[in-house]
Amino acid sequence: MTDVTAVTMKLNGVTRTASAVPPETTLLALLRNQFNLTGAKLGCDVGDCGACTVIVDGNAVNACLMLAAQADGSDVLTIEGLATLERLHPLQKAFEDNASLQCGFCGPGVILSAKALLDENPDPTQQEIRDALSGNLCRCTGYTKMIEAVQVAARALRAKPDA
Amino acid sequence: MPRKTKLADKMQRTLGQAPRSTGELARVPPVTLPVAYPIEALVPQVRLQTPAVGQRATRPDGRLHGLGQTRYIDDLAFPGMLYAKIKRAGIAAARILSIDTSEADAMPGVLAVLTGREIPVNSFGPSLQDQPVLADTQVRHAGDGVAAVAALTEQIAEAAIEKIKVDYEPLPAVFDPLEALREDAPKVHAPAGNVYATKVIRKGDVDAAFARADHVFEGRYATQMVEHVPLEPHAAIAMWDPNGRVTIHSTLGRITLGRSDVSRTLKLPMNRVRIVATIVGGNFGGKNEITQEPVLALLSKKTGRPVKGVFTRGEEFTSTTTRHPFVMDYKTGVTKDGRIIARKVRLVLDGGAYCSWSETTLGKACILSAGPYRIDNLRVEAYVVYTNKTMTGAMRGFGAPQVCFAYESQMDEIAAALHMDPLEIRLLNAFEEGAASPTGQVLHSVVLKASLLKAAERFGWKEPRS
Ligand code: FES
Numbered sequence: 081m082t083d084v085t086a087v088t089m090k091l092n093g094v095t096r097t098a099s100a101v102p103p104e105t106t107l108l109a110l111l112r113n114q115f116n117l118t119g120a121k122l123g124c125d126v127g128d129c130g131a132c133t134v135i136v137d138g139n140a141v142n143a144c145l146m147l148a149a150q151a152d153g154s155d156v157l158t159i160e161g162l163a164t165l166e167r168l169h170p171l172q173k174a175f176e177d178n179a180s181l182q183c184g185f186c187g188p189g190v191i192l193s194a195k196a197l198l199d200e201n202p203d204p205t206q207q208e209i210r211d212a213l214s215g216n217l218c219r220c221t222g223y224t225k226m227i228e229a230v231q232v233a234a235r236a237l238r239a240k241p242d243a
Numbered sequence: 244m245p246r247k248t249k250l251a252d253k254m255q256r257t258l259g260q261a262p263r264s265t266g267e268l269a270r271v272p273p274v275t276l277p278v279a280y281p282i283e284a285l286v287p288q289v290r291l292q293t294p295a296v297g298q299r300a301t302r303p304d305g306r307l308h309g310l311g312q313t314r315y316i317d318d319l320a321f322p323g324m325l326y327a328k329i330k331r332a333g334i335a336a337a338r339i340l341s342i343d344t345s346e347a348d349a350m351p352g353v354l355a356v357l358t359g360r361e362i363p364v365n366s367f368g369p370s371l372q373d374q375p376v377l378a379d380t381q382v383r384h385a386g387d388g389v390a391a392v393a394a395l396t397e398q399i400a401e402a403a404i405e406k407i408k409v410d411y412e413p414l415p416a417v418f419d420p421l422e423a424l425r426e427d428a429p430k431v432h433a434p435a436g437n438v439y440a441t442k443v444i445r446k447g448d449v450d451a452a453f454a455r456a457d458h459v460f461e462g463r464y465a466t467q468m469v470e471h472v473p474l475e476p477h478a479a480i481a482m483w484d485p486n487g488r489v490t491i492h493s494t495l496g497r498i499t500l501g502r503s504d505v506s507r508t509l510k511l512p513m514n515r516v517r518i519v520a521t522i523v524g525g526n527f528g529g530k531n532e533i534t535q536e537p538v539l540a541l542l543s544k545k546t547g548r549p550v551k552g553v554f555t556r557g558e559e560f561t562s563t564t565t566r567h568p569f570v571m572d573y574k575t576g577v578t579k580d581g582r583i584i585a586r587k588v589r590l591v592l593d594g595g596a597y598c599s600w601s602e603t604t605l606g607k608a609c610i611l612s613a614g615p616y617r618i619d620n621l622r623v624e625a626y627v628v629y630t631n632k633t634m635t636g637a638m639r640g641f642g643a644p645q646v647c648f649a650y651e652s653q654m655d656e657i658a659a660a661l662h663m664d665p666l667e668i669r670l671l672n673a674f675e676e677g678a679a680s681p682t683g684q685v686l687h688s689v690v691l692k693a694s695l696l697k698a699a700e701r702f703g704w705k706e707p708r709s
């Protein structure tokens with residue numbers, strides 16, 4: 081409708097450009113519709129649920145609240161960029177092993193919030209994990225198995241930091 | 244080819260799977276980014292082990308969830324797909340005098356507009372078909388849809404529904420279920436009265452038993468409306484094909500029922516309706532019946548394109564079913580040693596604007612309203628009434644949690660008044676093996692007392708509390 085802009089970002093380690101982004105486009109819409117990265121979900125569109133969480137320059141953010149243009153020049157990690165060809169990220173493995181997700185809709189957001197936490201704080205207390213996940217709503221699980229999984233992953237990462 | 248072999252090796256190394264042929268490998272769906280997962284590894288192992296209790300279980304879909312590779316409806320897109328938005332009434336009760344869609348229709352990027360009059364059979368519902376797909380003559384709650392558009396983008400669709408002008412004649416509304424019971428209350432579905440289903444259970448001689456009781460306790464308990472709030476909003480994509488068939492990808496949890504509702508509302512034979520379901524991002528009873536599916540189907544028919552609709556979080560609250568608020572009057576006659584000998588229950592269910600699963604909820608609530616207690620003399624009367632609020636329907640328990648709140652609250656009050664331990668009074672009255680439910684069903688595998696005792700022991704019920 082109004083002027084479109086180009087947005088360039090490092091997305092899961094690869095430089096990507098969207099050439100014609102309308103100014104009202106959120107980062108979430110850009111990731112999902114333009115780059116076909118549908119791991120980040122639209123749960124509320126107002127910053128309440130955390131289903132849209134991605135990591136921008138090391139911080140977990142609600143992609144529904146950030147304009148795509150604001151992410152220009154940033155380093156963005158989505159759930160799709162967390163695993164490698166060789167293996168799952170320890171968080172993903174722990175979430176699977178502990179059956180931490182049920183319907184799974186909140187999962188990508190929760191895992192990325194946990195990842196941002198562990199990057200900052202490799203040995204979080206249970207309370208710190210709860211605080212880090214407080215912006216991620218889950219309607220199915222009751223959270224306990226997620227918290228256990230984050231603890232398991234934290235232990236695994238401490239034992240083998242580059243794992 | 245060399246890359247494929249490498250991929251196979253790596254998956255094998257990572258996941259400890261037996262070697263597989265490249266033919267099998269080719270069946271693994273492509274992924275956006277370098278993540279490999281063998282679908283075969285997802286077969287749950289736990290079902291092969293007996294007994295399952297005490298075994299560690301993972302979910303077959305757990306890995307894809309964690310990888311962000313599970314595809315929910317809103318993660319799907321089809322070439323040429325349009326986006327639909329539904330205009331909501333925003334008024335609780337009104338006659339619709341006119342709907343003017345001309346301005347929306349003329350907007351660039353809007354490909355079709357739809358109103359309720361264009362829907363072949365504009366009513367649906369699992370027991371009473373009292374709900375319009377889009378309200379055409381009358382609005383009965385603020386979340387009623389009154390028109391819909393399909394446009395090239397969500398933004399255009401959003402802007403277009405703002406341009407639709409609806410002329411309303413406001414009608415008196417009723418929001419309280421007890422008020423809705425009164426003779427002079429506004430009638431939500433005039434000329435019919437507001438009570439749309441009732442149920443009565445009678446057992447023994449309640450009046451005589453009350454006369455015998457040492458104590459009689461009376462109380463009113465009420466619960467509120469609850470929305471399911473699945474993290475995934477309702478979403479669907481409809482595609483009408485040139486052979487006159489419609490395919491609908493939907494978050495519906497009950498696709499068979501959904502299929503018959505779509506076939507009925509569209510006046511299409513069932514064999515022309517295909518519903519495709521996928522993993523649902525939370526249901527809890529709120530995705531048990533159609534919402535926007537016929538609307539999307541007709542918009543697709545008008546445009547020849549796939550049409551997607553995703554509810555906003557606001558619409559989830561105003562325009563999808565919720566849990567029934569209950570007003571519950573309990574009168575209970577007890578002997579001085581704490582045995583319940585008589586109970587009278589009156590339930591008034593706030594049914595919202597449309598029936599949905601109210602009849603099921605009413606039935607189950609009645610049967611369970613006496614609690615898991617042996618009560619020889621019982622009378623239950625229950626009504627579900629229309630109000631000008633969001634419709635109430637299926638939600639986990641179908642009325643069981645509401646009545647549980649009432650009978651257990653009263654149980655605590657009785658225990659306190661009789662200076663009894665709340666656990667003791669429950670053990671005294673609890674169902675035992677072979678007990679009969681209020682409707683005469685003989686119950687087996689009743690372990691209520693054992694469970695209560697075990698639970699009390701485990702959380703230290705007898706220990707002094709501060
Ligand atoms: S969709 Fe962004 S916080 Fe809910």
Ligand code: FES
Nearest residue numbers: 182184218219220
């Ligand atoms: S697993 Fe369903 S919302 Fe978290």
